[in-house]
Amino acid sequence: MKNIVEEILKAKKEAGGIREVYFVACGGSLGAFYPAKVFLETEGVKLKTGWYNSNEFVHNIPKSFGENTVLILASHKGNTPETVKAAELGKERGATVIALTWIPESPITKFADYVVEYSFGEDKDIGEEKTMQGLLLAVEILKQTEGYENYDKFMDGVSKIDLIVKKACKLVRRRAEAFAEQYKNDSVIYTIGSGAGYGAAYMECICIFMEMQWIHSNAIHAGEYFHGPFEITDREIPFILQLSEGKTRALDERALAFLEKYGKRIEVLDAKELGLSTIDSAVVDYFNHSLYNNVYVVYNQALAAKRQHPLTTRRYMWKVSY
């Protein structure tokens, strides 16, 4: 990432450098960019950032989109039509286009100035997966433009996350089985999260429960929960709550305290218990997403098996035209 950002800054020196970083993708790929967006929103001073569904972006292009923009896209197979279109637009407007994809020779790479591959699959290195590559780009851009005082701490976190996640996945295996048994007949399961980890709650909601299991869901923001959504709470409705590590943990704790009083069927994913606290507190917020997103996989596999509804089942996606 270091070299990519150095090259961009060199190429854009005359034109005024980097002013905006837009993260544009669809569904799970968009969710994977959530921590990077929160990172730049929180740590950046002058840099503008945006986080858009690709089709929203190409239909309603921000006025500032142009040669000072770094457009960071993700498409797993590199062929999501709306995201390829965004890449094409980026090229037309003189933006720097960076495409994250698992398939390096895919359609999106035609319009990309840089192609970043990521680790994926059973044996992936969590420090090199999609979410982390997006974050690393954001961190490197901030460091080389405005500076980022916690850069070394962040890189230390990157070096630790793979082991933390793999231990955590082992730790939840039994409780994931129990969860699957208890919730296999539910038609609604909510997720709750906050901070940079909220993206994992969003992905679990739309990609797993809704898409892969046909279970109704909503990713409720832990702070927003008390301003509407909490009224649906009762002793029947299940919630998965991300008790995150870092600055917004207080929001999650408040939601949990309420749920423990008025709800009953609550699955808590506690980042502290799952080992995330070995990462420095100045940067730990940005690692919640990777932890949750991967721990969920253990739950998802158990749930799919128990429900006899494989995670690969679709009725529309890739099957009909849309």
Place this chain on the structure above:
Amino acid sequence: MKNIVEEILKAKKEAGGIREVYFVACGGSLGAFYPAKVFLETEGVKLKTGWYNSNEFVHNIPKSFGENTVLILASHKGNTPETVKAAELGKERGATVIALTWIPESPITKFADYVVEYSFGEDKDIGEEKTMQGLLLAVEILKQTEGYENYDKFMDGVSKIDLIVKKACKLVRRRAEAFAEQYKNDSVIYTIGSGAGYGAAYMECICIFMEMQWIHSNAIHAGEYFHGPFEITDREIPFILQLSEGKTRALDERALAFLEKYGKRIEVLDAKELGLSTIDSAVVDYFNHSLYNNVYVVYNQALAAKRQHPLTTRRYMWKVSY
């Protein structure tokens, strides 16, 4: 608004003017700021903007929050603790604090440099309600800093919106009754929206269906629908779809075409049919929210009556401690 922004710019001249505009609130008040956030994201070039739940904001303060920030808050009764806390923080950090509230002598006003009241209730003027006051602040700030070429068109829209909304509410009265009859026994109802109007879908989901009717819901972004959520579609599940006027209408049309093929129980709110197109196409996107948010009221009243579940019913909000 003109005078407020002139005064801010005068006061902040030495310090470097306005660099960030943050919209911070909870639940419905946060939803009401959605069009203003999209406006600045889309039309602004240098100005940074952010849209935060108040509790998220006060726990994870952006580094750029300070004397060059305009912090725009909303709290209906002016006493939402998290939002009052955000106002206090704004004061401490030297930001300009603007509080939108219905009750001018409320706790939040203690920390506000400016208090903006808005029209509310049965006979409210839509051109002066909360959403529009937030938008007007955004428009005025952009005009007086970077300039906004469509300012006059926007103000023309503001002068038209009250009549458009009131006609639309009459137009949907009968179909709202039919909707209430058809959906009175449903336990899940989804909303779908895009663009600056998405905030209305969010508010309907969290404030009405979940909070006031205890119906499960999720506000699905029309572009994201095809990347996960659409898999829950079948001929039983109800959707309310906002067919918006403006640049992202194509996204809504795509979702509608799919729903018409694979779903059955779809209520369409078509902004074109409801009269929004008399507003200039350069600015019309930003008026969808006000139209939907008010047309929903007709549906909500009909649904609540038919379900014998008054919109004022709560089990937790303002009743227990949380």
